[in-house]
Amino acid sequence: MSSLPRRETLAPASAFSEPEKAALYRAIETRRDVRSQFLPDPIDHALLMRLLDAAHHAPSVGFMQPWNFLVIRSPEVKAELREAFTRANDEAREMFDGDKRALYSSLKLQGLTEAPVVLVITCDHTRGGRVVLGRTHNRDTDLYSTVCAVQNLWLAARAEGVGVGWVSIFHDADLRAILRLPGHVTPVACLCLGHVAELHTEPELQARGWRQRLPLEELVLHDRWPENL
Amino acid sequence: MSSLPRRETLAPASAFSEPEKAALYRAIETRRDVRSQFLPDPIDHALLMRLLDAAHHAPSVGFMQPWNFLVIRSPEVKAELREAFTRANDEAREMFDGDKRALYSSLKLQGLTEAPVVLVITCDHTRGGRVVLGRTHNRDTDLYSTVCAVQNLWLAARAEGVGVGWVSIFHDADLRAILRLPGHVTPVACLCLGHVAELHTEPELQARGWRQRLPLEELVLHDRWPENL
Numbered sequence A, B: 001m002s003s004l005p006r007r008e009t010l011a012p013a014s015a016f017s018e019p020e021k022a023a024l025y026r027a028i029e030t031r032r033d034v035r036s037q038f039l040p041d042p043i044d045h046a047l048l049m050r051l052l053d054a055a056h057h058a059p060s061v062g063f064m065q066p067w068n069f070l071v072i073r074s075p076e077v078k079a080e081l082r083e084a085f086t087r088a089n090d091e092a093r094e095m096f097d098g099d100k101r102a103l104y105s106s107l108k109l110q111g112l113t114e115a116p117v118v119l120v121i122t123c124d125h126t127r128g129g130r131v132v133l134g135r136t137h138n139r140d141t142d143l144y145s146t147v148c149a150v151q152n153l154w155l156a157a158r159a160e161g162v163g164v165g166w167v168s169i170f171h172d173a174d175l176r177a178i179l180r181l182p183g184h185v186t187p188v189a190c191l192c193l194g195h196v197a198e199l200h201t202e203p204e205l206q207a208r209g210w211r212q213r214l215p216l217e218e219l220v221l222h223d224r225w226p227e228n229l
Helices: A018-030 A045-056 A075-094 A098-106 A141-160 A172-179 B018-030 B045-056 B075-094 B098-106 B141-159 B172-179
Strands: A010-012 A067-072 A117-124 A162-167 A185-195 A198-200 A220-222 B010-012 B067-072 B117-124 B162-167 B185-195 B198-200 B220-222
Touching: A018 A141, A018 B018, A018 B045, A018 B141, A045 A067, A045 A141, A045 B018, A067 A075, A067 A141, A075 A098, A075 A117, A075 A172, A117 A141, A141 A162, A141 A185, A141 B018, A141 B141, A172 A185, B018 B141, B045 B067, B045 B141, B067 B075, B067 B141, B075 B098, B075 B117, B075 B172, B117 B141, B141 B162, B141 B185, B172 B185
Parallel strands: A067 B220, A220 B067
Antiparallel strands: A010 B198, A067 A117, A117 A185, A162 A185, A198 B010, B067 B117, B117 B185, B162 B185
């Protein structure tokens, strides 16, 4: 393999134009976690494949590409997912106290049966063979690659007028049973996808008084972690 | 808290224009994992803050925002990271056999001392308090949020003409010791950042014959995991 000719593939790559940069930053800043705004309109095949292709162009450790895209349109599977969510969410609610519990109960945290497509993005830990370049010392890097795919898809969806909501309140065993996942595959993200005509202008949890955005400056540190933090 | 007035923050949100979509897809498709193309030019404060602000606008479980941004410009810290990388990489090389080991040895897998900025993005597992909305059943979701921040930054960097390389070949204990991280903080990504004038037109590992891009169609499944896969 080391005798393969090295293809020279370097090409000029400068900064984008100002309008191009603005488009990217707009996707990043106006992306929302959608639970309630899904329209019933179907997502057509070409659009869905553009979104999945964006995900597939995520970086991956050792070019492992550990992801699969489980596209769920079956009302039966969606209903099972919603039941599993409800079971876990009933437990979750009890973990909060007083006012926080009341507010929690008023939040809509999933759109599993309204969204025309539920997309589960998985990570196959065996994808790259016995040893994967870059995954030799941190075994979680394949999960991280899979999350990069989620975020690529989320931004592409924003630009396409498709809302995405990440539902994470499940018992792992429930997800595995419903989706019939083999043991070497981890369900990383369960995403609700649907066209939207409107979105929140700020994160819904902020608008509802759950939690505020932290000042960026307070999150920036220099060279080493400070002793007093 | 449940008596707080609900701010109505919904606004129209349609698909982007075709040129805006094209800009986003260009960032996604031309983003590369950079190891060798860093220019020595410094990254100025305003540019770095735009990149960190893009990261800070990632989705996070329960709006937890678990990330910190450790900006490393100190040659001493960079040299220590490079030593730790070299130690781990010497071990990694031995895990590959024959031709694969020879090819591995010829790959440049980090640019820690050439890059003007090394950025370590961390996850503080205590950030959201005792119970975090959405993190009640999968404790890894805060790590996933942090990776979403990495990917936002990576795409913004591409648009700004800044290359990013994710270095993952470290012993976790080495990273923690060098950066003096407390136990409740996980180092998720160690990123090399620098201006670039050129980039590879395809993933470098593909150009070098390490591994090819998988056909997207083979990664798409429907409703439940098939029995024969």
